[in-house]
């Protein structure tokens with residue numbers, strides 16, 4: 001492992017001021033320390049942000065909730081009021097890894113984590129995402145890979161929290177030297193859709209400080225995932241859905257798939273197909289058909305299409321009740 005300096009930041013300002021192009025923010029370290037040891041990333045300086053005072057708060061605001069970037073995944077999963085207001089988020093958090101991982105992993109680190117593609121994670125393989133010339137997964141082992149991508153890399157987004165937060169229309173607060181910006185979840189990952197090198201849209205030195213989630217008008221939201229093992233495992237496919245329902249009919253719905261694209265994947269036609277309708281088997285199935293219409297499976301991930309179809313239907317029927 002290449003030597004690096006270490007600095008424990010005491011405020012967002014000191015963290016961002018210290019972060020040069022060759023610095024990396026360190027949250028709980030679940031992802032970053034492994035990547036450093038394997039030589040997948042390197043840095044001259046690690047800026048530890050996990051102990052910045054106050055940045056782990058989970059607070060109700062006039063418009064909804066504000067969750068600090070250092071809130072642990074466990075704190076989100078076990079927050080009773082959050083669970084009442086936006087169950088999709090607490091359910092997604094409860095499915096992350098294992099209790100040990102959830103106790104350490106932070107919201108900011110979960111959103112900014114890197115690809116789990118096994119070619120990317122192999123220290124001796126230089127694929128497209130590491131600046132090489134080939135995506136080995138396209139013709140190789142692609143069981144866990146994407147059904148949709150805007151670029152030749154087919155490594156999917158694996159952050160559970162990103163999928164739930166996209167369904168909940170959350171805004172990510174990012175601090176950079178030039179000031180603060182507010183990104184939708186779509187904007188946070190937009191670069192990964194078009195650029196094989198990108199895991200997300202953050203540039204060096206840009207720090208997530210919080211996520212704001214508007215209060216859903218009905219509180220109807222859900223997160224479901226299918227994994228190979230019931231614990232300590234990633235989602236093969238996940239689905240989060242949220243809807244404003246009035247008098248039994250949908251005013252507005254958001255449906256988001258995880259682990260099928262380099263971004264939390266939405267299809268506005270599918271969401272629009274539910275507007276003004278009751279959610280039932282037929283409308284849920286139609287929405288699932290629309291979302292999956294353009295799926296392009298590879299040799300070993302075709303199973304994701306029926307799994308995603310079932311999860312979308314189940315998620316929609318769950319929020320209809």
Ligand SMILES: Cc1cc2nc3c(=O)[nH]c(=O)nc-3n(C[C@H](O)[C@H](O)[C@H](O)COP(=O)(O)OP(=O)(O)OC[C@H]3O[C@@H](n4cnc5c(N)ncnc54)[C@H](O)[C@@H]3O)c2cc1C
Nearest residue numbers: 027028029030031032097105106108109110112159160208
């Ligand atoms: C066995 C195993 C199973 C797992 N299963 C799941 C799962 O099912 N679902 C899931 O979602 N995740 C899963 N994970 C991933 C895990 O949740 C993430 O690695 C963890 O959330 C990262 O958070 P962290 O605070 O440890 O981040 P770190 O490892 O410290 O950082 C991760 C990345 O984010 C950057 N970063 C950290 N904080 C910030 C910030 N505030 N602003 C900007 N950038 C920042 C770092 O520079 C680094 O690039 C699993 C991990 C393991 C090891």
Ligand code: SF4
Nearest residue numbers: 117127135153154155
């Ligand atoms: S899917 Fe992406 S990360 Fe995996 S081998 Fe292809 S280019 Fe590399």
